[in-house]
Amino acid sequence: MSKDLTIPGDLLSGDVRLAGEGTYIEDEKVYASVCGVVDRGEKIRVVPLTGKYMPCSGDVVVGKIIDVRFSSWTVDINSPYEARLHISEYPKRINPGETNQHLGIGELIIAKVTGVDAAMRVDLTMRDGGKAIRSGRLIEISHTKIPRAIGRGGSMINLIKNETNCDIFVSQNGRIWINGREDMVTLAADALLKIEQEAHTFGLTDTIREFIENAKRDRK
Amino acid sequence: MSDNIVAEIKKEYIYDLAKRDERVDGRALDQYRNISIETGIISKAEGSARVQIGDTQVLVGVKIQPGEPFSDTPDKGVIITNAELIPLASPTFESGPPREGAIELARVVDRGIRESGAIDLAKLCIEEGVKVWMVFIDVHVLDHDGNLIDAAALGAIAALLNAKLPNERYDMGKDVQLLVEDVPVAVTVAEIGGKLLVDPCLEEGQITPTKLTIIFNKDDAVAGMQKSGTGMLTSEQVYQAIEMASKKSKEIRKKFLKRS
């Protein structure tokens, strides 16, 4: 697998069957459509280094309630498109008109995307392990850096969890929820922001381990 | 728009921090963000300054050209301050004519310059009743990450300190430095959970119910004030805010506002 930087318009292949994400086809050729790293797997795709989160069915996201309606909530999911949470998708049975007793504007929820239609109407459910977030801290990083924050097989996020004893929830849309002892939450947040900053460097897991250990030592 | 809605737990977090005299970006309550000022960067303007306070970025240009005096002040020059909250600077700014936020910003900046006596308008008279210097101070916000008023006011005085009267262009002799008689500095203090903090960052600015901007002359007198927001302050808080702001204004003036 070769990795090199492409910019929009770069020619990637003459075989249109290989066209994957982050590419477009013109005149029987495949070109890059975004700035990113080329991944020549079964398909040629460009893994973007920047850009907004686009919701996909099955994604778990942290959403922010931005409007309360009679039988649904409007939820900001850090994307160009707002999502809808219908009362039937709330973990408890509630009646129309009672929405504002359960979730108010500015409240955060963990929810799963159940559907995205052609008109980009996005539906959410909280019935599948979703919940309201009422304590802890929220940070945001670019959704393109989320895989680094998780690490291979969850190695990075487990490291941070173990070292700080915090509950950490990393969502697909770039929002990360951290709960635990105040000073450890701060340390976990700092570590995650450092990952975002240094996502492109080698040996990141070691860097982060060292960062956390040093910080802990300094605090003693 | 969703950019205006701050998550509840973030709000609570900032309030909790304030109780312990801490802030979301790790600053002390009386700590200003890093300031950097570059002057003279727009050669087409008679004076200019780019101010950064943290990630907030403001460009101020001063244009000076001859014009007719107002009929009630025939022997005085004119200062006109304008601010644009252009949509480039924040997802919450929209195109169109200036709204109340931009107008308030321009008027507070103007008040500081005018009331401090930074510019002696009588010295801007070229020919009484016929021709005076018009000084246009244009504030261009580039990146809104909180506390625009202080950034704009700082940019305005820095650009004036850097400005020249363009005599050559109008065949009136040699260009000379614009006379600046005082150096007003505006410092904004925000109230969060009963605590006062200087230089609110974007998040603090979004959730604070009350901000108070105080503009000081170089002799530490107050040249202008503006309370904004829907909250209230006690008298004690007002006195405390003045003391905090006074101290910061002196530091900023000493460090950043030397004649260039």
Place this chain on the structure above:
Amino acid sequence: MKGKPEKLIVKGKRLDGRKLDELRPVKIEVGVLKRADGSCYLEIGKNKVMAAVYGPREVHPRHVQEATRAIVRYRYNMASFSVEDRKRPGPDRRSVEISKVSRESFEPMVIKECFPKAAVDIFVEILQADAGTRTAGINAASLALADAGIPMRGLVSSCAAGKVDGQIILDPMKEEDNYGEADMPIAMVAPDNITLLQMDGHFTKDEFKQAFELAKKGCAQIYEMQRQALIAKYGAEGKR
């Protein structure tokens, strides 16, 4: 204003020492604003421009949105202090026209179908103007779009050619624009897609051809610089 210099080209050199087919010095920096989704600061000669992209984002008012694709909006604006005589703030007829043709230079390149109902907003602020602001703005906007991660068929590169003292020149500066005989800004996407073309003045057909080919060469040089600016921003990340 000083009057017209007697000659704008002396011994094959222009007033600022450039050769006829030489661009002014260019400086580009990508990702300079925190709040914007993508941004770029660009200088070419004495021009200083800042471009920011917001989006894709929700469209307000809703009735302007399109069901199957994004709309692209472009706002070219001059700072009041960007020119010799202070410009009144706000849009005038000139900036409205420039905004329109600039937007159209991007329309065919942005892959709008990726974002139904959304808007991609491009804001270009001219902080200092010295002839060639629309082309500088397009070059910066192109990089701000890439920085925002908006899918595009390629980078739009823009440059003008003109005629002074009867000779075809690349990238006219202020004096050449004021006293020249023709000015022709173009924008293009490699290999051969012209997305902006304006011209005023007087060209014979031969002169047009010469100027057009020269402007395209200028665009190709600009493209290389744009590419380098993106690599400077993203190269380290791409090397992982």
